[in-house]
Amino acid sequence: MNQDRRDFLRDAARAGAVALAGSALVRAAPALAAPTREPAPMSIAPMTIADCSRQLAAGTLTSRQLVERALAAIDDPQGEGARAFLEVHRQAALAAADRVDARRRAGERLHALAGVPLSLKDLFDEAGAVTRGASTVLSRAPAAARDSAVVERLRQAGAVIVGRTNLTEFAYSGLGINPHYGTPRNAFDRAAGRVPGGSSSGAAVSVADGMAAGAIGTDTGGSVRIPAALNGLVGFKPTAHRVPLDGMLPLSYTLDSAGPIARTVADCVTLDRVLSGDAGAPAPARVRGLRLAVPTTVFHDELAPDVARAFAAALARLSAAGAVVVEVPMREIADAAAVSPRGALASAEAFAIHRRWLADGAAQYDPRVLSRIRPGEALSAADYIDLLRLRRRFVRTIADASRGYDALLMPTTPDSAPTIAEAGRDDATYFRYNTRMLRNTAIVNLFDGCALSLPCHEPGAAPVGLMVAGPQDADDRVLAVGLAIEDVVRGRP
DSSP, X not given: OOHHHHXXXXXXXXXXXXXXXXXXXXXXXXXXXXXXXXXXXXXXXXXXXXXXXXXXXXXXXXXXXXXXXXXXXXXXXXXXXXXXXXXXXXHHHHHHHHHHHHHHHTTOOOOTTTTOEEEEETTBOOTTSOOOTTOSTTTTSOOOSSOOHHHHHHHHTTOEEEEEEXXXXXXXXXXXXXXXXXXXXXXXXXXXXXXXXSSSHHHHHHHHTTSOSEEEEEOSSSTTHHHHHHTTOEEEEOOGGGSOOTTBOOSOTTTOOEXXXXXXXXXXXXXXXXXXXXXXXXXXXXXXXXXXXXXXXXXXXXXXXXXXXXXXXXXXXXXXXXXXXXXXXXGGGGGHHHHSGGGHHHHHHHHHHHHHHHHHHGGGSOHHHHHHHGGGGGOOHHHHHHHHHHHHHHHHHHHHHHTTOSEEEEESOSSOOOBHHHHTSSHHHHHHHHHHHHHHHHHHHHTTOEEEEEEOSOTTSOOOEEEEEESTTOHHHHHHHHHHHHHHHTTOO
C-alpha cells in the first residue's frame, strides 16, 4: 500500500471513518439514493442460534416455544411469510420440537442446533416433499423418496425445519425476483419494497424477520452472500466440495455450493460444522496483525456511493484496530471474464440439466431465467472443455496470488438493494442490476473459493456487505477471520 493510501486510512480512522465518500480507494458511480429507515421491530426480537441454544440448554425456553414463535412470524399478515415460504411444515415442525424437548427433559446431551427452527431453500430434497426449485415446471413432480445429505445432517443434529423457502426460479438470478410465487420484500425499508437479493431470497428474509433462527441456501454465483448482504445478515459460501450436494436440485455442477445465512458469524460456524461434517471449530483470529488484502481489479469498479462509503469506513476501522490492510491490484482477477464469458460455464451446465424439461415446458419458465439457460445450448463440447481447463488454471492462479494474506476483502455487491419495481421495470434494467449484483461474488465461485459476507453499514442505513474471501479449502481460516473482525466491521466496541 502506498504512503498516500496509508495516510488516508490513518486519517479516516482518527476521524471515526466519517466523510469517506471521496476516498480514492473506491470509485463511486451514481446510484439510487439510499433511505435511512429500519423496518418496524417485531413484537419478539429475532434471536441468534447461539441465544436459542443457550436458552434451550438453560430451560428458559422450549423448542416448541421457539417453533411457535417462528410459525407466528410466518403467519403474520403484515409480514413476508406468504412470499418467503413455499411450504410450511407446521405439524411436522411442532412434533419435531416436542421430541427434542422430551429428549432434553430426559437429560440427553444434545447438539447446539437441537430444537432450533431453521428454514430450507426449495432446492433440497426432503422425504415426502416436492422439490420444485420455486418453479411451476416441477410443481407436479413426484415427492422426494428420501432426504438430501444436507437435510439428513440437520435432522441428525436435532434441528427443526419449519419450511421450504422461496427463491429465484431454479436459483438463476442475484435479485430474488420470482414471478410465479411472488418476491419477498427486503427487511430494510419494507414500505419501498426492495429486492431481497437472490437467489436465496426467502432464506434471508426468513432469518431477518425471525421466521427462522438460521437458513440453508445455495450459492452458485453469490446466492447466499448477496441476500445476506442486502438484508444486513451474515452468509457463508464454502468451498464447493465441502458440503455434499447429494439430493440437491443443481444449477451448475461445477459452481454450486450450499451454505448458511444467519445473524452472526458464530451462527454460520455452527451451521457449517453440521453441513460439512467437520467436528472441529475455528478459533477467532486476533485482529491485530491480520494481513488483509484488498484487491482493486474489478471489485471496486463503479461502486454505488453508499457501498463505497460503508466499505471504506470498515477498512478504516480494521486498520485502526491493528489489522494490516493492504491494497493490491491482483490483476489476475480480470481473467475471470475469459474463464466464463457472460456466464457461459453455468449456462452450459444449466442447459444440460434443464433440456429434459425445456422440451415440453419452456413456456412455464420465467422468461428472464430461460434467457440465461438457452445460450448453453450453443456451447460445443470442445468449448466447454476449454472453459473447464481455464477454470482449473484460474483456481491455481488465485491461490498463488492469495498467499501471504489471511483473507481478501471486497464489497459483497456494488449496489445496495434497489426497489423491486425499479429492478424489474424492463429487461434491460433487470439484467443490468442482476449483472452488477453477481459481479463480485461470482468471481469467488469461479476460483472455487470460500467467502463470508458481513454487514458493514452504519445503523439505519441501507445494508451493505463486506466480503471476506479465501482460496479453495481456506474455509476455517476465513471463518476465523470473520469471527475476529465481525464486531470491528460493524462498528461495535
